[in-house]
Amino acid sequence: MNVNEYIESGILDVYVLGGLSPEEISQVENYATRFPEISKEIESIKSTIEEMSSRESIIPSYMTKENIFNKINYAPAPSNSLNNSITVKDKSSHLNFTYLAIAASWLLTLFAGYLAYHYRTQWLESESKFLTLQNENKEIATNFNVTKNHLDDVSVKLAAINDSSLKMITLKAIPGKPQVFAQILWSKSKHQVYLSSLSLPEAPEGKQYQLWAIINGKPVDAGLISKADKEQLSRMKDIVNPSAFAVTLEKTGGSEFPTMEEMYVMGII
Amino acid sequence: MGEIVKGAFISEPELIDQLVSKSKGALEYLYDRYSSSLYGIIYKIVSHEAVAEEVLQDTFIKIWDKAGDYDKTKGRLFTWMLNIARNLAIDKLRSKEFSKMSKTDHGFMHVSIEDNSKGNKVVDGIGMDNVLAQLPHDQRILIEMMYFQGYSQSEISDKLNVPLGTVKTRVRAGMLKLREILK
Numbered sequence: 001m002n003v004n005e006y007i008e009s010g011i012l013d014v015y016v017l018g019g020l021s022p023e024e025i026s027q028v029e030n031y032a033t034r035f036p037e038i039s040k041e042i043e044s045i046k047s048t049i050e051e052m053s054s055r056e057s058i059i060p061s062y063m064t065k066e067n068i069f070n071k072i073n074y075a076p077a078p079s080n081s082l083n084n085s086i087t088v089k090d091k092s093s094h095l096n097f098t099y100l101a102i103a104a105s106w107l108l109t110l111f112a113g114y115l116a117y118h119y120r121t122q123w124l125e126s127e128s129k130f131l132t133l134q135n136e137n138k139e140i141a142t143n144f145n146v147t148k149n150h151l152d153d154v155s156v157k158l159a160a161i162n163d164s165s166l167k168m169i170t171l172k173a174i175p176g177k178p179q180v181f182a183q184i185l186w187s188k189s190k191h192q193v194y195l196s197s198l199s200l201p202e203a204p205e206g207k208q209y210q211l212w213a214i215i216n217g218k219p220v221d222a223g224l225i226s227k228a229d230k231e232q233l234s235r236m237k238d239i240v241n242p243s244a245f246a247v248t249l250e251k252t253g254g255s256e257f258p259t260m261e262e263m264y265v266m267g268i269i
Numbered sequence: 270m271g272e273i274v275k276g277a278f279i280s281e282p283e284l285i286d287q288l289v290s291k292s293k294g295a296l297e298y299l300y301d302r303y304s305s306s307l308y309g310i311i312y313k314i315v316s317h318e319a320v321a322e323e324v325l326q327d328t329f330i331k332i333w334d335k336a337g338d339y340d341k342t343k344g345r346l347f348t349w350m351l352n353i354a355r356n357l358a359i360d361k362l363r364s365k366e367f368s369k370m371s372k373t374d375h376g377f378m379h380v381s382i383e384d385n386s387k388g389n390k391v392v393d394g395i396g397m398d399n400v401l402a403q404l405p406h407d408q409r410i411l412i413e414m415m416y417f418q419g420y421s422q423s424e425i426s427d428k429l430n431v432p433l434g435t436v437k438t439r440v441r442a443g444m445l446k447l448r449e450i451l452k
Contacts, residue, residue: 013437
């Protein structure tokens with residue numbers, strides 16, 4: 001037989017991948033004992049499979065381990081030595097037996113006391129470990145949620161930025177007002193509005209900035225600007241077909257109509 | 270009776286001895302080391318999280334119960350464990366209970382082979398695909414049907430209408446390429 005041809009036929013690979021019939025398997029195993037090249041090649045193929053599975057491992061949930069260890073059958077415990085000693089001594093004299101019984105009961109009491117103490121300590125210890133773990137778990141879950149919310153937020157914003165119909169509109173200071181500006185991102189196709197940056201003076205007590213869109217010559221509320229919005233890309237109200245955006249200073253909670261004298265910035269699309 | 274220290278290395282024969290004498294530490298050692306690899310394979314086969322975890326449990330229980338059957342002349346311990354995991358997963362995949370449960374179209378039962386030659390619906394799970402995806406499609410599909418879906422070479426030859434010899438040579442070419450990739 002030509003060993004090389006045999007190896008190159010692929011039968012060994014099929015063997016390792018489990019695609020052979022029982023007869024074919026015994027033929028391969030028979031050859032493997034006779035030709036070291038064949039058994040060596042089988043080893044290499046097995047290593048490839050092993051390598052592939054370790055490369056692509058997934059960590060199972062931690063409960064799985066616990067379930068397994070709860071389910072397995074442990075070897076029987078060694079037989080009880082206390083029982084043995086009593087049956088053996090049963091044959092000795094009556095007096096001896098009495099002494100022995102007293103001694104044994106004392107021992108038993110001591111032993112039980114010790115066990116109670118031992119298990120209680122262990123129990124307390126496990127309980128505190130359990131509590132620690134539980135707290136750790138909670139903390140991880142909280143951290144995870146915070147991170148996830150943050151990530152969701154960023155994903156949404158990233159999707160908005162990738163929108164090809166997105167327009168950047170710079171809102172410039174109105175003459176007579178401080179030299180400030182704001183920037184708006186508006187998606188023509190999705191109608192989303194984002195406030196991307198803002199350099200307005202701090203709103204005085206009881207006042208709040210409000211974003212307006214001008215649609216068909218009329219101002220439409222596009223959302224209130226909170227302090228936090230200044231630091232990040234904030235989603236405002238959706239707006240269809242605006243011709244301009246403007247920011248005014250209004251009473252906290254916003255107004256139905258903009259106060260024109262308090263308009264700070266404006267940008268025409 | 271030697272206890273197994275966490276993180277310490279232990280030789281395979283020693284591990285088997287401990288396992289046969291029912292040392293819990295030995296099983297824990299195996300679990301810590303291999304559970305994620307085994308789970309990866311199982312998940313790839315059943316593509317269902319809860320089922321995969323059930324199969325992983327059965328795998329370790331079988332390893333525990335059958336450690337005495339392990340024959341070191343037939344290969345490494347990991348290969349033996351991998352085979353147990355794969356076989357249990359394929360059994361599960363083919364069980365009535367599983368086909369009833371999985372209403373979604375995953376697993377080999379519901380996707381016809383004709384689809385596979387065009388797209389690659391069956392195998393778009395996670396994980397393994399990163400490595401396997403680097404193989405030409407005709408090689409990849411054969412390896413996956415054989416290893417992850419449990420088809421024999423003659424079944425594959427019938428289903429795909431490819432001669433038996435070609436099945437073997439394609440599997441061979443794919444496995445050699447995998448070996449290259451994994452180096």
